[in-house]
């Protein structure tokens with residue numbers, strides 16, 4: 334990894350700011366000025382840690398891709414600034430070819446690939462011809478890293494979505510960027526192959542110290558592979574933290590729903606379950622346990638088959654809760670039950 338080789342001053346008047354995280358955004362906004370003004374990112378401040386995987390997650394239209402473009406320098410912030418190693422990230426007005434030299438972006442789709450060229454040529458073409466031996470060695474190395482060296486002589490057009498994605502990532506990594514940016518990188522990868530690709534990216538990060546920022550809307554994906562989550566809602570940062578912490582102790586109901594499809598209950602509704610905290614609470618689906626009880630005041634409202642588990646919709650006329658069940662004995666709709674909550678989280 335070519336550490337710090339590309340961190341430099343692009344803007345004449347700029348002064349490096351000390352003691353910032355690798356990437357730092359301060360009061361950053363993007364307002365798109367079309368028929369109507371759209372504030373895609375609204376005065377956000379954030380820090381991205383070096384050598385870690387940070388996932389930007391949020392519902393559709395929350396500003397994830399726009400934030401990624403701001404970090405890379407594809408967009409000029411409408412307010413605020415983004416810094417890399419303390420230096421301002423150059424944008425289109427500062428740099429002929431947009432995009433920070435220390436970073437590489439793997440975008441959605443495979444626009445950057447030449448479908449009719451071989452895998453090897455797609456990847457090798459990113460290096461200059463000054464040292465052909467080194468070029469061949471490095472290409473082989475990166476193809477092995479992404480475990481597609483056996484596909485080197487195949488045309489990209491003949492590959493699966495997952496294999497194409499590995500070619501895109503190889504192209505991005507061959508020049509040793511310090512930061513890899515990925516927009517929905519697993520969208521076109523079959524579920525069966527996602528885990529492997531995620532693990533390979535985690536291994537590369539652990540081995541090389543690469544910093545990865547990825548945009549995703551899939552909680553399972555980001556919980557499994559990220560070191561940090563940056564949660565976006567309507568252009569703002571709704572939450573930031575480690576996946577396990579945000580999963581069990583989200584700072585907002587939005588994060589609770591997004592990451593865990595948690596049940597959100599007002600203080601009054603919580604009382605129906607015997608929980609009296611005086612505040613809004615969230616309950617993870619797996620923390621709601623049920624027992625058949627002919628005298629129970631709740632019942633099974635619906636059962637949704639989800640493959641290896643069932644999602645049960647339970648409650649009474651005033652309350653609806655979602656819970657998971659790994660059924661050994663099947664429970665029927667309308668069965669009277671009692672509900673036991675093993676844990677909950679109160680919002681301040």
Ligand SMILES: Nc1ncnc2c1ncn2[C@@H]1O[C@H](COP(=O)(O)OP(=O)(O)OP(=O)(O)O)[C@@H](O)[C@H]1O
Nearest residue numbers: 365367371373392393394395396397398399400550
């Ligand atoms: N070039 C543009 N011109 C005008 N509006 C835009 C432009 N790009 C994005 N937007 C708007 O900005 C908002 C945020 O878009 P963005 O693509 O960043 O969201 P996102 O969270 O990545 O969404 P998705 O998950 O659907 O890709 C949306 O309302 C979108 O319509």
